[in-house]
Amino acid sequence: MAIINKLDHFGRGIIFDEKITFVNYALPSEEIDYQIIKKSKKYNLAQITNLKTKSADRVDVPCPYFFKCGGCALEHLKYSKTLEFKKEKVEEILNKYAKIQSNINVIENPHPYNYRNKLSLKIKNGKQGFYETKSHKLVEITQCLLAQESINQIIKDISYFHLKNADITFRTNYNNELLIIIQTADKINIDLSYLTQKHKIVGIIINDAIFYGEDKFIEKIANRLFQVSYNSFFQINPYVTTKIFEIVTENVQKDSIVADLYCGVGTLGIVAAQKACQVYGIEIVPNAIKNALINKKINKCSNIDFCLGDAKEVIDKIKAKIDTIIIDPPRNGLSQEALSNILKITPKDLIYISCDPMTLARDLKILKERYIIKKIYIADMFSYTYHVETVCILSLI
Ligand SMILES: C[S@@+](CC[C@H](N)C(=O)[O-])C[C@H]1O[C@@H](n2cnc3c(N)ncnc32)[C@H](O)[C@@H]1O
Known part of the structure; x- marks a missing residue:
């Protein structure tokens, strides 16, 4: 049993003992039972086995992948407290x-949700998702709550790209248009007519060459318009x-x-x-x-x-x-x-x-x-x- 003192810079609970222990998804003041899952010279990594006293700042997590995916670290914490943490x-x-x-x-x-205008996924043996933190284990996903709705809509239709192994990035703009950037060694067999009828696809870029449409679109911020190419930072x-x-x-x-x-x-x-x-x-x-x-x-x-x-x-x-x-x-x-x-x-x-x-x-x-x-x-x-x-x-x- 231990009490969490504070969060580390990656949002993990800290137990200060003879050796420091970082506990995934534990929050300050929580009383927990835990199991060590990794030992190194300077610290231990642990997971909660029993949450005995819950923090008043703990909230239900809306994302079904949160505890596996590793993309977010703080969905179990009240939004205002995530700001205090930062x-x-x-x-x-x-x-x-x-x-x-x-x-x-x-x-x-x-x-604080559905804000991202860019999302990159791995496609491995025909399944799409993110790699778990520090591993090549794929966490299969069908949506990301951080991404804007137009990105989540196209992810639902990702099977129409018929990709087996690829890196795929979706970028979207104020008008829900999409630029889709693919790196793959697969033979290309994209169901273009279905995808372009259903989604506002401005361009598909495969291995740095235009496959369909344009390699750039227009984004609007604070009533100003900006052209953005598929590989320009925004x-x-x-x-x-x-x-x-x-x-x-x-x-x-x-x-x-x-x-x-x-x-x-x-x-x-x-x-x-x-x-x-x-x-x-x-x-x-x-x-x-x-x-x-x-x-x-x-x-x-x-x-x-x-x-x-x-x-x-x-x-x-x-x-x-x-x-x-x-x-x-x-x-x-x-x-x-x-x-x-x-x-x-x-x-x-x-x-x-x-x-x-x-x-x-x-x-x-x-x-x-x-x-x-x-x-x-x-x-x-x-x-x-x-x-x-x-x-x-x-x-x-
Ligand atoms: C954090 S982004 C900021 C971009 C821009 N200020 C904005 O708000 O959209 C950093 C930018 O620096 C560019 N960059 C990286 N290394 C650079 C270098 N050595 N000299 C100039 N630009 C560089 C990147 O291509 C990227 O566009």
Whole structure:
């Protein structure tokens, strides 16, 4: 028998004993019997065998796959408490690794279910699903409660793709249109007429070649339209992305010069261009830059230039004196070279958007020697998972 002290950063209950034990799906204050399912030198992994005292924050889980799938970690916890968990997690990481103590503002997801506009499935021996965490064992699924309805509808008809072994990704937009991206060695035998009659399929891309329709579609966020190619990054949660647009607008100064590093299809730079006098967007994926150039036209922005290349190198080539840098890197954060080039430019303001608080803390530890952290937000971009988006507003000391 044990009592759970708190949650770890992956949403597992922790028992502090001689050796630390992580218990899947256990919540703080719960009294449990448990069984150890894995032992390692530093910690044990356990599962509940008997839930003796239930937390008042425990809720019924709506997803039938939750305890097997591993995609979500927090569906058994009240939504408001998942936000507290994420806030404490980011506070703890920033404090421990960067000695930052700051009041964190929380941005809720107005649609904590059915928000994802992108979902990737494995098809193995004709069955579709997700791999269990850290394994190649398939958990068969017929829907995902995090995905938007148009994705769940096409999953119901996945048998019409007649795939035996494949990776399949569905992307959808504001208009319930679909882009379907398939990687497979199978012989293709897709029932196109049935699928295209029943679903708004804009394009099917197989092994990076167009099989049907287009390889891009239009997404709409906060009344702005953005072209997105099948392999361009786009935030997976349109509701929370709208709120990030608002933070960017608030923190870009009128008539300033802005650099949007890791700009994807140009969204944040285009939002910034509304107030700035000039914006430079830098992105490494060619299709994303092609989209960004179209998006500049669609959004009637004459004051933005996009450049294809590695942000850490291209930023050094911009001649204008940059006032604000928007930094929105992939999970691994900023390289040494990117950090030192940003510090060489010393813009007045930084807006750092991160999907990994660990690499964010590592980078802020260096940036805070020259910048004060004015505001930190966590945005619940990935509801019911342990992932969290953090937005930091920094200002030159
Ligand atoms: C987290 S996404 C942000 C995209 C965009 N800011 C948005 O909100 O949609 C990170 C982007 O960085 C791009 N990227 C990755 N490594 C890069 C690099 N070294 N230089 C420039 N862009 C890079 C990725 O292709 C991706 O589009």
